[in-house]
Amino acid sequence: MDSLDAFAGDKLAALDAGTLRRRLTTTGRGAEAAATRGGHVLVSFSCNDYLGLSQHPRVIAAAQDAVAVHGAGAGGSRLVTGNHAILGALEARLAAHKGKEAAMVFGSGYLANLGITPALAGAGDLVVLDELSHACMWAGAKLSGARILTFRHNDAADLAATLSAARAQHRRALILTERIFSMDGDRAPMGDILAVARDFDAWTLVDDAHGLGVVEDGPRAPLEMGTLSKSLGSYGGYLCASQTVIDLLTSRARSFIYTTGLPPASAAAALEALVILEGEPERRARPLALARRFTARLGLAEAESAVVPVLVGDAQKALDLSARLEAEGFLVVAIRPPTVPAGTARLRVAFSAAHSESQVDALAEAVARLTAG
Numbered sequence: 580m581d582s583l584d585a586f587a588g589d590k591l592a593a594l595d596a597g598t599l600r601r602r603l604t605t606t607g608r609g610a611e612a613a614a615t616r617g618g619h620v621l622v623s624f625s626c627n628d629y630l631g632l633s634q635h636p637r638v639i640a641a642a643q644d645a646v647a648v649h650g651a652g653a654g655g656s657r658l659v660t661g662n663h664a665i666l667g668a669l670e671a672r673l674a675a676h677k678g679k680e681a682a683m684v685f686g687s688g689y690l691a692n693l694g695i696t697p698a699l700a701g702a703g704d705l706v707v708l709d710e711l712s713h714a715c716m717w718a719g720a721k722l723s724g725a726r727i728l729t730f731r732h733n734d735a736a737d738l739a740a741t742l743s744a745a746r747a748q749h750r751r752a753l754i755l756t757e758r759i760f761s762m763d764g765d766r767a768p769m770g771d772i773l774a775v776a777r778d779f780d781a782w783t784l785v786d787d788a789h790g791l792g793v794v795e796d797g798p799r800a801p802l803e804m805g806t807l808s809k810s811l812g813s814y815g816g817y818l819c820a821s822q823t824v825i826d827l828l829t830s831r832a833r834s835f836i837y838t839t840g841l842p843p844a845s846a847a848a849a850l851e852a853l854v855i856l857e858g859e860p861e862r863r864a865r866p867l868a869l870a871r872r873f874t875a876r877l878g879l880a881e882a883e884s885a886v887v888p889v890l891v892g893d894a895q896k897a898l899d900l901s902a903r904l905e906a907e908g909f910l911v912v913a914i915r916p917p918t919v920p921a922g923t924a925r926l927r928v929a930f931s932a933a934h935s936e937s938q939v940d941a942l943a944e945a946v947a948r949l950t951a952g
């Protein structure tokens with residue numbers, strides 16, 4: 580065996596030993612939160628398609644029309660020839676939705692976070708993240724070359740203490756957090772965080788991947804980024820901010836400049852999904868209502884978003900529980916370290932407008948039974 584395969588083999592053995600190896604499973608998806616694995620049709624509680632819009636006939640038709648008119652790919656980076664007309668329309672609608680002057684669409688949410696932070700902070704600056712921030716916020720912070728500090732999860736007083744100790748030694752400071760935390764489903768205290776930001780002249784970038792279209796109340800940050808791949812059911816990422824900031828990032832965000840524009844079909848699907856989302860408040864209210872129905876049935880803390888963690892602790896136990904639920908017809912994927920902190924493996928249950936009340940009740944009954952005793 581050559582040294583490369585030996586290296587990979589050793590690393591895999593270590594991952595296996597820690598129950599941390601990841602494997603792909605082919606999964607088909609359909610209407611009403613259906614997911615097909617190995618010929619079995621399951622009810623998925625693991626998709627981030629919170630409003631069921633990835634399967635909506637109008638969203639699918641918009642994508643098909645865009646392919647017919649504009650072709651399959653953007654054909655170049657946006658600053659060269661990849662800036663097809665749907666992108667501008669999508670950006671205008673996103674900016675209006677967020678109450679911002681302007682927006683820019685990136686290739687994905689991950690790419691957005693890789694581009695935004697390094698364009699705004701560098702050596703001599705400070706980036707302060709909530710300790711549970713998503714991997715791509717960390718990646719952007721590291722790429723920036725700024726000094727990185729963390730504050731305790733959702734603790735604005737700890738953020739203030741961190742800035743109080745460190746702000747003066749740095750030119751600029753950027754705070755990174757999520758409106759709704761992806762693996763815990765809890766909400767950041769945005770009012771308190773923005774007040775601290777004002778006190779210390781720090782800028783705030785909030786990742787709204789799990790809030791858009793589901794939990795949208797509360798104050799907005801100056802930098803609001805998110806994804807087109809969750810409640811909008813498509814693919815891509817965005818940033819909403821002032822026109823000046825968007826103009827700067829258009830010239831400076833490397834993950835925007837040196838990559839191909841989002842394909843027309845993805846942009847058109849996201850735009851149509853945004854139109855539907857804005858016109859259907861009942862659809863938007865459903866994921867949170869169903870999540871609360873689930874937490875009430877299980878006696879868990881009331882859901883704050885469409886995401887509810889069922890904490891298990893041990894990674895193997897979480898995998899076993901997930902397998903038992905799958906045998907009963909539910910797809911609820913176990914989330915393990917390093918996605919979540921060591922010792923906090925869990926089932927991450929995601930609710931969708933596409934679920935029925937009876938599907939939610941059946942899952943609650945199964946979880947209660949399988950975790951009893």
Ligand SMILES: *Cc1c(COP(=O)(O)O)cnc(C)c1O
Nearest residue numbers: 687688689713761788806808815
């Ligand atoms: C999913 C997610 C992203 C990444 O978005 P993609 O468009 O899938 O790359 C970023 N941040 C958070 C918090 C997420 O949950």
